[in-house]
Amino acid sequence: MTTPSPESARDRAPDYVLGLLGAEEARAFEAELARSPELASLVTELRDVGVGLAASHAVAPPADLKRRVMARLHQAPPMKPSAPDIQPAVRRRWVVPGLVTALAAAVVAAVALDRQKAALEQELDRGRALLATVEQQLARREATLNTLLEAEQDLTLVHLAPSGPQAPGIQLYWNRRINQAVLHAFRLPPAPSGRTYQLWLIRDGTPIPSRTFNSDPDGHALVGGFELPSGARFEAAAVTVEPASGSATPTLPILLVGPVPGA
């Protein structure tokens, strides 16, 4: 597995902004993005190009849309609403001669309410974080489904398996239309510590490195929507165990292998 140089990452910045990178490429790009302020600046500028493209098709929305947008706001408050600026007014009302006791009680109540509010906000934030996680999971599953279902007649299923009914196996769904794949492993024990499984595509007898992955303790792995090496012609797929960072050349033995139908 290689880390893209700043120059190659710079070349790929337009692809990233347009969502044209595969999941693995996007992750590698984002790693570079976090390290390079120059790249981050470039991406910001390219994102503004998107605003310009959108603005070239600007259309006045229906007249009642704004009312509907504003009405919908009350269904969910913002993530972290700031405290409304009412405290000075409240304080002014508190400073009344003869009401020292009431003031003390009010302060105690205000502190208690403030703590309760903070606790509720924390709980709300936790709920929203959970919701965001679930939304991300759903988005990944949506992408996986898209890879499978949008292929229509261009879907190829490659079975990778050794012999034996209880042996581990892998199903590789290859959407030839967009050259992306979904990998499903079963009865595949997790790779040893510090190691990972790696998929290889075989073309003219030459192994081409692809995605690394690992299975969960139940022996399952589902890797969705990753790009296969370009060329769209392979005779077989295989899986080996490699160092955690992946390899450029496969390490024997081959664990699983299967021919690509019609190759």
Place this chain on the structure above:
Amino acid sequence: MTAVTAGWSPMAATADGCSLQAIPTAALLMPVSESEALHRSTLDDHALVTRVAGGDEQALSVLYDRFAPVLYGLALRITAEPADAEEVVLDTFSQAWREAGRFRAERASAGAWLTMMCRSRALDLVRARTRRGRAVDRAAALEGEPALGQPGPPPDAAAIGAEEARALSVALEELPAPQRTALELAFFDGLSHAEIATRLAEPLGTVKGRIRTAMTRLRTALAGLGPERSR
């Protein structure tokens, strides 16, 4: 273990509760005076998003006035269905309202943030619709839409600034048609490189190059306006 490279024959080598009620933020805010409303309308986009994060509905209202035509036009261009476009815009501003606290100005301008959310939602909607097998007659639904490769109307100056709108309009018109077509297929139709290459019957590398060049040219046109261009 043995490393191998070319001449590999794997086929022969196999081994083995809390009931929290939504805070009625509007009720907590003081009534907005005309001067305050005017002040908000002159705030830059970033300041408005910051206020939205604090629960300021008027700030969102101003953001809507600035960006709704752009977002609705984008959603309409992608979905080709006015009802779907309205839903996308509703969802986009709802998401902006909920997640304004996560906005980071160093990652994107407020306009880009809203545009990305809107585009993503619109493309998701179209993909789901396609998957369900509901064919859409884009040409009939969007009467008068500019054909691919043809210049569209000038960019909306209210959203991106008059100077930027002019610069981008010129840059868009000057893009060679093949570059513009490839870029529009990627941006508005959400097609992958491979899908665009198939659609245009062009090599994959050619398509990648055209899209990158087009984006770079448009970026250069905007960047040439200087750092003070951003609101």
